[in-house]
Amino acid sequence: MNIITRGFRGRRRDGGRQLPPGQYLTHDFPVLSAGPTPRIPLDAWEFTVTTEDGERQSWSWTDLMALPTESITADIHCVTRWSKLDTVWRGVSLDTLLENLQTEADFAMAVSYGGYTTNLPLEDLLDGKAWIAYEYDGEELAPEHGGPARLLVPHLYLWKSAKWIRGIDLMLRDSPGFWEQLGYHDYGDPWREQRYQGD
Amino acid sequence: MARAAVSGGLRVRRTWRPAVLVERRPETTSAATLVLDVPGWPGHLAGQHVDVRLTAPDGYQAARSYSLAAPADGERIEITVQAVPDGEVSSFLVGDAASGDSMEVRGPVGGWFVWKPENSGPVLLVAGGSGVVPLMAMIRSRDATGPGTDRAPFRLIYSVRGPADRIYDHELQRRVGEDSDLDVTLIYTRTAPAGAPRPTGRISIDDLVSYGWAAELEPTCYVCGPTGFVETVANLLIFLGHDPSKIKTERFGPSGP
Numbered sequence: 232m233n234i235i236t237r238g239f240r241g242r243r244r245d246g247g248r249q250l251p252p253g254q255y256l257t258h259d260f261p262v263l264s265a266g267p268t269p270r271i272p273l274d275a276w277e278f279t280v281t282t283e284d285g286e287r288q289s290w291s292w293t294d295l296m297a298l299p300t301e302s303i304t305a306d307i308h309c310v311t312r313w314s315k316l317d318t319v320w321r322g323v324s325l326d327t328l329l330e331n332l333q334t335e336a337d338f339a340m341a342v343s344y345g346g347y348t349t350n351l352p353l354e355d356l357l358d359g360k361a362w363i364a365y366e367y368d369g370e371e372l373a374p375e376h377g378g379p380a381r382l383l384v385p386h387l388y389l390w391k392s393a394k395w396i397r398g399i400d401l402m403l404r405d406s407p408g409f410w411e412q413l414g415y416h417d418y419g420d421p422w423r424e425q426r427y428q429g430d
Numbered sequence: 431m432a433r434a435a436v437s438g439g440l441r442v443r444r445t446w447r448p449a450v451l452v453e454r455r456p457e458t459t460s461a462a463t464l465v466l467d468v469p470g471w472p473g474h475l476a477g478q479h480v481d482v483r484l485t486a487p488d489g490y491q492a493a494r495s496y497s498l499a500a501p502a503d504g505e506r507i508e509i510t511v512q513a514v515p516d517g518e519v520s521s522f523l524v525g526d527a528a529s530g531d532s533m534e535v536r537g538p539v540g541g542w543f544v545w546k547p548e549n550s551g552p553v554l555l556v557a558g559g560s561g562v563v564p565l566m567a568m569i570r571s572r573d574a575t576g577p578g579t580d581r582a583p584f585r586l587i588y589s590v591r592g593p594a595d596r597i598y599d600h601e602l603q604r605r606v607g608e609d610s611d612l613d614v615t616l617i618y619t620r621t622a623p624a625g626a627p628r629p630t631g632r633i634s635i636d637d638l639v640s641y642g643w644a645a646e647l648e649p650t651c652y653v654c655g656p657t658g659f660v661e662t663v664a665n666l667l668i669f670l671g672h673d674p675s676k677i678k679t680e681r682f683g684p685s686g687p
Contacts, residue, residue, distance in 0.1 A: 236484040242518040267664035413541035
């Protein structure tokens, strides 16, 4: 049974497009980060995938730029309840980065410069669902939004799209990342409103 | 980064709980403190927030997150809400909500931007505008540890546009008078009251040097405010030698240009 708040009507400004439950539409691009914004010079930047056997494959910035890129248009949903529609990014598909890897892993931990981590099922990084993004709206990705490069997994809440991405560790068993240890959901599907553990 | 304990446990299912507004206290012309009775409230840490959900008679719902402003008093909690332009929930809470009104809350939420009374090291709090709210919860929960204990020394640097925008002004003045281990410095960016020791202007590295803690003392720094403010302050703190892992941030509002 709903608890009605007397006198509340709401603005219902979300208009035609349906948003995930509990979200509202914004045209800004708010920032949520747990700490200071790290600054990573491009000549020191490296992205490393590590398998469960400890096998590593790394890409420098130059290596990344040499890979095929994709333009991505996606809606993004932050667990702090804003959603932004039709955001435009450019990046390299994780399918491209992971294609030659031998792994039995079902899970992945995204690891960032600055120490942030977030866990995802590996299958959510494959089949055209995830990218290493380095451009937003036609411009290089600003540091406060995760530049030089961030993970982009738009079908999950945005904390899964780790800013300042440094690597991906593949894991046989799931293990909670930074916000997940603090009570946020291990999967984070906005359409099922999986905000917190137990949702 | 270390695993942190969260009040209520890590795996506790967070349900929407009915809440009743018992008091709405104006803090400025555009901010108000709401005191809510929440049966079954599990308690919280200073710095955590809650989701507040309002439901219209036809079932339409809107929910937003707000910082808790004080330690829990049993099942009674306080939030301070800044009305934002065109804010669907904030403008209702600040302008229209009245004692006895029903709503729902869910939480507490967030276990990173928190301070616990057992942490005895020095603390620097840097607030921009209504970013002072979770920092005030830390000041108030420090107080709740009681006199006679070894209390952590706190310094608050609080940036506001002008005197009319100060939240918790009288209480902060009172606390500074009563507590030799609490310093509060106001930074006025546009309008300063007569006799203010500092000229108006945005927070600078000199302010952090003069009114903060030296990096050698290894304070824990909590920075909360609009995105541009937090970016500036966090970068200055790193430049001054503070360990990035001891700088905890919470940002709100749109990003700067």
